[in-house]
Amino acid sequence: MLKKKLSVPTEWDRMLPFCVFAHNTSVHESTGESPFFLLHGFDAYVPWNAVPGHEVSKYAVDLDSYAQEIAIGTQVAREYARDVNQKMRETMKSRYDKDKRVCRNPPKVGDRVYLRIPSEKQSVQNPKLVNPWEGPYRVIDASENSALITLIRSN
Numbered sequence: 001m002l003k004k005k006l007s008v009p010t011e012w013d014r015m016l017p018f019c020v021f022a023h024n025t026s027v028h029e030s031t032g033e034s035p036f037f038l039l040h041g042f043d044a045y046v047p048w049n050a051v052p053g054h055e056v057s058k059y060a061v062d063l064d065s066y067a068q069e070i071a072i073g074t075q076v077a078r079e080y081a082r083d084v085n086q087k088m089r090e091t092m093k094s095r096y097d098k099d100k101r102v103c104r105n106p107p108k109v110g111d112r113v114y115l116r117i118p119s120e121k122q123s124v125q126n127p128k129l130v131n132p133w134e135g136p137y138r139v140i141d142a143s144e145n146s147a148l149i150t151l152i153r154s155n
Helices: 009-025 035-040 063-100
Strands: 112-116 133-142 147-151
Touching: 009 035, 035 063, 112 147
Parallel strands: none
Antiparallel strands: 112 133, 133 147
16 A cells, blocks of 8 residues: 555655554455454544534433443454454465365375475476376375375385
């Protein structure tokens, strides 16, 4: 945001407070609320949201009940933001896992597997023709995120 607003790159320090305010008062996708609202319990006062000629109410407000309403509202907003954030985390995790092809079927003891060695590609002149897989190997011991393997000797 700061990079887009600068016409003179050396004046970034003058624009920084305005960019921070804009960021803190914008509704974020991961929480569904602005950081300012989640921290203070009310939306930030900005001049363009004020209604001209709007007068202060003549009715007295009980400050204790008002403070309690603000506290309850803030708590509800934070719980809502936590729920939205959790859903967003799950969505991002599923996208990440889908893109990264997380192993859905981990190897079991006795399985035949191949070992991928990506460093071999870097040491040769034409890496496109290098087979990064080595093996076959036999799984001797397997855990949740690793496996002990031994090379199957061919006769």
